[in-house]
Amino acid sequence: MGKIYAVILAGGKGERLWPATLALPKPLLPFGGNGRTLIKATYDRVLPLVGEGNVYLVATRELAELLGAELGLHREQLILEPFGKNTAPAVGLAALVLGELDPAGTMLILPADHRIDDEEAFRRALLAAVKAAEEGYLVTLGIRPTYPATGYGYIEGAEPLFEAEGYVVHRAARFVEKPDHSLAEEYLARGNFFWNSGIFVWKFSRILEEIHRHLPGLAAALAELKSHLGKPTWEAALREAYSRAEETSIDYGVMEKAEKIATIPVSFGWSDLGDWHAIWEVLRRDREDNASVDVEVYGKDATGNLVFSLTPKRVGLLGVEDLAVVDTPEALLVGKRELAQRVREIARGFAEREPDWPELYKLDRNGMLGVMERFPEQCREALARGREVVFPRELSGFERIVVVGMGGSGITGDLLGLAFPEMEVITVRNYVVPRFIGEETLLVGVSYSGNTEETLAAFLDGLKRTKKALGISSGGKLAEICQKQGIPWIEIPKGFQPRAALGHLLFTLLGALEGLGLRAEGMDEGLSILSRMAGELSPRSTPNRAQGLARALQGKVPVIYGAAGTTRPIAFRWRTQINENAKQPAFSAELPELCHNEIVGYELAGGLLPQIIRLFLRTSHDHPRVALRVEVLKEVLRRRRLSFLELHGEGETPLAQALSLLYLGDWVSVYLALLNGVDPTPVEPIAELKERLARESWEPWR
Ligand code: F6R
Numbered sequence: 001m002g003k004i005y006a007v008i009l010a011g012g013k014g015e016r017l018w019p020a021t022l023a024l025p026k027p028l029l030p031f032g033g034n035g036r037t038l039i040k041a042t043y044d045r046v047l048p049l050v051g052e053g054n055v056y057l058v059a060t061r062e063l064a065e066l067l068g069a070e071l072g073l074h075r076e077q078l079i080l081e082p083f084g085k086n087t088a089p090a091v092g093l094a095a096l097v098l099g100e101l102d103p104a105g106t107m108l109i110l111p112a113d114h115r116i117d118d119e120e121a122f123r124r125a126l127l128a129a130v131k132a133a134e135e136g137y138l139v140t141l142g143i144r145p146t147y148p149a150t151g152y153g154y155i156e157g158a159e160p161l162f163e164a165e166g167y168v169v170h171r172a173a174r175f176v177e178k179p180d181h182s183l184a185e186e187y188l189a190r191g192n193f194f195w196n197s198g199i200f201v202w203k204f205s206r207i208l209e210e211i212h213r214h215l216p217g218l219a220a221a222l223a224e225l226k227s228h229l230g231k232p233t234w235e236a237a238l239r240e241a242y243s244r245a246e247e248t249s250i251d252y253g254v255m256e257k258a259e260k261i262a263t264i265p266v267s268f269g270w271s272d273l274g275d276w277h278a279i280w281e282v283l284r285r286d287r288e289d290n291a292s293v294d295v296e297v298y299g300k301d302a303t304g305n306l307v308f309s310l311t312p313k314r315v316g317l318l319g320v321e322d323l324a325v326v327d328t329p330e331a332l333l334v335g336k337r338e339l340a341q342r343v344r345e346i347a348r349g350f351a352e353r354e355p356d357w358p359e360l361y362k363l364d365r366n367g368m369l370g371v372m373e374r375f376p377e378q379c380r381e382a383l384a385r386g387r388e389v390v391f392p393r394e395l396s397g398f399e400r401i402v403v404v405g406m407g408g409s410g411i412t413g414d415l416l417g418l419a420f421p422e423m424e425v426i427t428v429r430n431y432v433v434p435r436f437i438g439e440e441t442l443l444v445g446v447s448y449s450g451n452t453e454e455t456l457a458a459f460l461d462g463l464k465r466t467k468k469a470l471g472i473s474s475g476g477k478l479a480e481i482c483q484k485q486g487i488p489w490i491e492i493p494k495g496f497q498p499r500a501a502l503g504h505l506l507f508t509l510l511g512a513l514e515g516l517g518l519r520a521e522g523m524d525e526g527l528s529i530l531s532r533m534a535g536e537l538s539p540r541s542t543p544n545r546a547q548g549l550a551r552a553l554q555g556k557v558p559v560i561y562g563a564a565g566t567t568r569p570i571a572f573r574w575r576t577q578i579n580e581n582a583k584q585p586a587f588s589a590e591l592p593e594l595c596h597n598e599i600v601g602y603e604l605a606g607g608l609l610p611q612i613i614r615l616f617l618r619t620s621h622d623h624p625r626v627a628l629r630v631e632v633l634k635e636v637l638r639r640r641r642l643s644f645l646e647l648h649g650e651g652e653t654p655l656a657q658a659l660s661l662l663y664l665g666d667w668v669s670v671y672l673a674l675l676n677g678v679d680p681t682p683v684e685p686i687a688e689l690k691e692r693l694a695r696e697s698w699e700p701w702r
Contacts, residue, residue: 002104002203003054004130006046007094010039010059010067010112011084016275016340018347019331023310024641027067027112030293031279038113038273043071045119046110049126053077056098057112058090067112069635082239088253089218089245091200092211093238096222099204100229106133107207109200109250115282117269125266128164129201137161137262138210138255139201140172142194144267148184151274151341153177153196153251155263172263175256194265196251198272210258218245218253275340276324276333280306290317295327306337310641311610329610330555355551357542360674366681368581368670371500373538375663376530378503382492383523386511391470391488396516398442398468400424402433404458405446407576407686408499412446412506414569418658419510419520431457433465442516443469446505448498450476453693456701463487470512472505481701497681499580522653529651529660537667546667552645553578553668554675556613560588560665563626566654567617570661574617577669581680584672591626591633599633602640614644619657 014026021029032041043055056077057064064078079094091109098105108126116122129139142155157170175196179187187193212219221241228237246253255261271278283291283306290299292307295315299305302317309315309327317325324340326333331350335343361369371378401420403413406429413427428434431454433443443466445459450473459478463469463485471482472490482489490512492504510520537546558578562571571588578586589598605612614637616630630646637644647664649657673680 002102002106004050004106004108005098006050006055006108006110007098008039008042008055008057008110008112009087009090010057010063011087011090012113015344015347018343019328019333020308020310020326022330023328023643025063025066028070028641031115031273031282033115037070038115039067039070042110042112042114045116045122046108049123050108056094058094060084066638069638082235082242085242085245085247087250088211088215088248089242091207091250092218092222092245095204095207096225097229099208103205104203106130106201106203111198111272113273115271115273121266121268124165125167125264125268126201128167128169128264131164132161132169132262133201133203133206136203136206137260138206138258139169139262139264140255141197141199142263142265143197143270144265145188145193145195148181148188149195150178150181150184154179154187154193155196157192157194157263157265161262167264167266169262169264172261175251194263197270200250207254210254214257215246215248215253221245275343276306276326277337277340280324280337304337312607354543355675357539357547361539363674363677363679365679368500368680369539371496372667372670373534375503375666376527376534379507379527379530382504382507383511386490386508387514389490389512389515391512391515395442395468395470395488399440400426400437401442401444402426402428402437402462403444403446404428404433404455404462406452406454408497408502409446409448409452409455409505411502411569411573412509413444414572415506415658416509418569419655420518421654423518428458430454431461433458433462437462437465439466439468441466441468444509445469445471445478447473447476447478448496448501448505450474450478453698456481460701472509477701497683499577520655522651522655525651525653526656526659529656530663533660533663537664546664547671549645549668550671550675553613553672556611557609558586558613558615560586560615560617561591561594562588562617563591563622564593566619566622567658567661570658570665571617573662574615574665574669577666578672580683581669582672582676583678584676592629595629595633599636602636602642605642606640614642616644616646617661618646619649619654621654621657
């Protein structure tokens with residue numbers, strides 16, 4: 001006799017639990033009783049039966065990692081689907097993987113998000129089902145109906161087979177689809193019709209046999225997959241197998257047609273918590289029949305209401321009855337509890353409401369979208385221009401580069417640092433340069449306008465310490481200073497916003513520095529990725545990924561996380577681009593440093609700043625311990641129900657990966673500007689500040 005394995009299936013969109021399921025997948029909602037999430041309750045109630053190592057979870061990677069972290073499962077306990085394809089492929093996959101470990105084993109299939117009142121009775125019913133499974137039956141727990149429900153499928157029970165654990169196991173005559181009301185009434189009256197609980201028990205071998213008989217696509221896919229078990233080819237083979245498998249439920253695909261099926265009628269207090277009404281029903285209610293979770297409710301002449309908020313809140317109810325009020329940082333639902341089934345219509349309505357992008361493009365009066373789209377060309381043109389530059393020989397032989405520059409120009413220094421990992425590159429965003437620099441330093445003054453006072457002052461300060469210097473600008477005082485002092489100056493085209501001229505600044509320098517023996521690895525790769533992305537992310541491909549991300553950041557305060565040595569400056573660029581283009585607050589922070597301070601601030605983050613959304617920028621070149629820290633941080637965030645996104649650089653080289661993330665962020669910031677109803681180009685507060693300072697004449701360059 002093999003062992004018993006619990007397999008928790010976690011799919012389903014939980015659309016009827018909108019808007020809570022926008023923020024959290026349904027199994028993580030806190031309706032499991034005693035403050036637990038639904039999945040934790042599911043896990044706890046089956047644990048005494050199967051033991052810790054024998055609970056498995058089937059879900060797509062992201063969801064599995066999220067739920068696995070909640071339960072503290074090991075990686076081996078997560079059975080990852082490449083994408084969701086209803087329950088039959090999920091069950092088949094689990095049976096294949098676990099059946100290989102223990103061919104004589106029995107599996108319990110458990111939905112991740114149901115509520116059960118009498119857990120002891122539930123476990124006894126499962127034990128009875130295991131007995132039937134050992135006789136070769138496919139068993140379903142059948143819930144004795146308490147009202148003529150039209151929202152569930154039914155199982156018709158036939159003659160009793162045997163008794164076990166105080167339950168009677170019946171042969172199941174048939175599975176039937178959700179009935180209309182009059183049929184449901186008939187089923188209720190007949191007494192031998194039970195709700196299909198979605199809780200199944202069978203031997204691995206038996207379910208695989210029935211899959212073979214009734215789902216030939218899935219069966220063939222599983223047979224092919226078998227030879228890839230435990231091999232590096234597994235993921236690719238699984239993807240292929242899933243695309244071949246029938247997309248169907250185990251109920252419809254197998255149980256409705258299978259031989260030797262049994263059901264055990266149970267009444268241990270069950271709910272699938274499908275909608276807000278069902279949730280209201282299972283929650284403890286006050287004398288006025290109001291139920292609430294995580295909120296402090298004060299009601300006057302208010303009865304029968306459900307109030308739930310993802311962030312602690314006081315809610316006053318005045319003279320309202322039978323409402324569902326559900327609050328999340330992103331959305332608010334106010335509806336009649338009895339119409340809870342129809343919440344799906346609202347969820348879908350919002351999901352389908354794509355912004356009217358062509359209309360929004362009209363906000364881009366100064367043509368930022370066009371500049372963005374031509375960015376790869378800008379970089380190519382700049383590289384060619386830079387390669388033409390001939391520097392005097394005296395410039396070579398430096399050991400360090402100090403770039404002075406502010407804002408959109410200053411970022412050039414950070415990116416040069418990424419491009420030349422063997423060279424020390426320091427970016428100075430100040431009026432003065434560090435005292436330690438001397439003749440071994442190449443000083444690079446970068447100011448798009450050529451008129452930024454901090455940059456000019458620091459450049460002059462630096463010139464007192466080293467003669468190895470060059471300037472790059474579209475003109476302005478920087479050009480004058482260079483020309484007057486006989487310092488090489490590189491001219492780039494006028495007419496851009498400085499931050500939108502990054503290609504000109506960076507790639508001209510990359511090209512020019514080749515003449516001094518510095519060659520950046522990954523430029524070609526980076527440029528070809530940028531060209532591809534321009535096609536994918538431009539308004540011509542609407543809707544696209546950058547637009548989706550912009551929608552995720554709208555109304556939020558993004559905090560962008562970069563890793564020291566790789567994505568730190570890219571996170572900073574995301575932040576400044578969101579600030580300047582989208583006119584929206586955003587912040588950036590760096591790993592590993594934030595593990596020593598910022599994470600402590602998570603403790604109260606959800607309550608104080610529910611609008612914060614964290615965004616991890618990652619590359620394959622991040623330090624392995626930093627990568628591990630990100631994984632741990634993600635778990636911490638999940639446990640605290642704090643939202644985050646994760647983005648990976650494209651390509652192989654560090655430069656290409658950094659550029660791809662940077663370019664994506666630039667697009668996101670521009671689309672975010674449009675969603676915010678603003679023209680991305682103007683940056684009036686910057687201009688105002690510059691003007692105000694110019695009035696207090698201060699001209700160290702004279
Ligand atoms: C505006 C922008 C700013 C400027 C900054 C310095 O588009 O990006 O951050 O870059 O004010 O000005 P410049 O680049 O002219 O030295």
